[in-house]
Amino acid sequence: MLLPIFLIVLVDILAFTLVIPLLAIYAENLGATPFVATLLVSVFAVCQLVSGPLIGRISDRVGRKPMLIISQVGTLLGLLVMGSANSLWLLFVGRMLDGATAGNLSLAQAYIADNTKPEHRARSFAIIGIAFGLGFFLGPSMAGYLSQYGLHVPFHVAAGLSLLSIVCTVVLLPNQAPVARPSSADTGPGGERLALTDWATYAQYFERPVLAGLLLQFLLFGFAFTTFTSGFALFAERTFRWRDQPFTPREIGYLFAYAGFLGIILQGGLIGRLVKRFGEPTLVTAGFVSMGAGFILLGITDQVPMLIVVATLVAFGHGVLRPTLTSLISQSADPSEQGVVLGLGQSLTSLSLVLAPPLGGWLIGMGHLSTWAYVAAVASALGWIAKGWGSSRAMVLRSAE
Numbered sequence: 001m002l003l004p005i006f007l008i009v010l011v012d013i014l015a016f017t018l019v020i021p022l023l024a025i026y027a028e029n030l031g032a033t034p035f036v037a038t039l040l041v042s043v044f045a046v047c048q049l050v051s052g053p054l055i056g057r058i059s060d061r062v063g064r065k066p067m068l069i070i071s072q073v074g075t076l077l078g079l080l081v082m083g084s085a086n087s088l089w090l091l092f093v094g095r096m097l098d099g100a101t102a103g104n105l106s107l108a109q110a111y112i113a114d115n116t117k118p119e120h121r122a123r124s125f126a127i128i129g130i131a132f133g134l135g136f137f138l139g140p141s142m143a144g145y146l147s148q149y150g151l152h153v154p155f156h157v158a159a160g161l162s163l164l165s166i167v168c169t170v171v172l173l174p175n176q177a178p179v180a181r182p183s184s185a186d187t188g189p190g191g192e193r194l195a196l197t198d199w200a201t202y203a204q205y206f207e208r209p210v211l212a213g214l215l216l217q218f219l220l221f222g223f224a225f226t227t228f229t230s231g232f233a234l235f236a237e238r239t240f241r242w243r244d245q246p247f248t249p250r251e252i253g254y255l256f257a258y259a260g261f262l263g264i265i266l267q268g269g270l271i272g273r274l275v276k277r278f279g280e281p282t283l284v285t286a287g288f289v290s291m292g293a294g295f296i297l298l299g300i301t302d303q304v305p306m307l308i309v310v311a312t313l314v315a316f317g318h319g320v321l322r323p324t325l326t327s328l329i330s331q332s333a334d335p336s337e338q339g340v341v342l343g344l345g346q347s348l349t350s351l352s353l354v355l356a357p358p359l360g361g362w363l364i365g366m367g368h369l370s371t372w373a374y375v376a377a378v379a380s381a382l383g384w385i386a387k388g389w390g391s392s393r394a395m396v397l398r399s400a401e
Helices: 002-029 034-062 064-084 088-100 104-115 118-149 153-172 199-206 209-239 249-278 280-300 304-331 335-365 369-400
Strands: none
Touching: 002 034, 002 064, 002 088, 002 104, 002 118, 002 153, 002 209, 002 249, 034 064, 034 088, 034 104, 034 209, 034 335, 064 088, 064 104, 064 153, 118 153, 118 249, 199 209, 209 249, 209 280, 209 304, 209 335, 209 369, 249 280, 249 304, 280 304, 280 369, 304 335, 335 369
């Protein structure tokens, strides 16, 4: 069972990371302004926010495998449309197709949770972390190399990988009977995705001081990192030069690959040692400081060597913040709430994908390049401050009791 799940997640991440380094530049070549180009990220996230919970609930009734296949077919069609797009509106159609059926990762996680005993889940879910690391290293590397043959080529290669993923699912993944589970059940690290209109469910978790602070930190972390990833290609081609030529998707892809390689090192065991030695709260502080410092440097430099330093700082910050914040959020909720609380974290990530790219695209389009980087730095600083806000609020409430 784990081999097809590993292949599904790896191919899904590869397809995603093949596209991200060049999507905005691809849109610019079709006539998009920076603001419109970054909307491609937001449109995908909005479609995913709306459709994600629905796909998950349907999979509870009909089984994970059928919905996983539907989700993968949607990704394949979206990539084919984007790779063949000769107009901007077709590029948006492709992104909407992909976003409206996006659920590969969540469904793969749910499949593992359904078919693995609780005591074996941590080991089983580790394969998803491995697939993530490999995908974020190999995908941008491939994008950087393939883009020199045309910006449409990575999209077609990603579509081919998506087709391979579908074949793996159909042939290798065992069928599974539908499993109906209550909303309070443990759905594993993927979490149960909340619907966009579940305001009451959102609110009750933000009424808990410590958890509210952690969730706010997770949102600010996502906002800062999404600002960087969604706008960096546009920023880099306007700021950096390699061999007297402006940065192209090739250089951008290779830089993302370098950051992905650092992520593999962190996820390959270093993060566990760091947690044991320093503790998760200290690493959260270090992560926000590292990301913030990287974004400040990004706003004041146009030199490639300093850009490597920036990528190192941001990769370290991302590599420690995502797992440590997720762990702290999980520890702040009852076992019966794990799925919903972790799903709430995913929804906050999607919210950052909706909000951050248009702001960054507008700033870059207006020529405020350094300001774009400083916005990400401010979000990182607020993320660090939010830790103290949650703790202070908890102390005030305890003293009032």
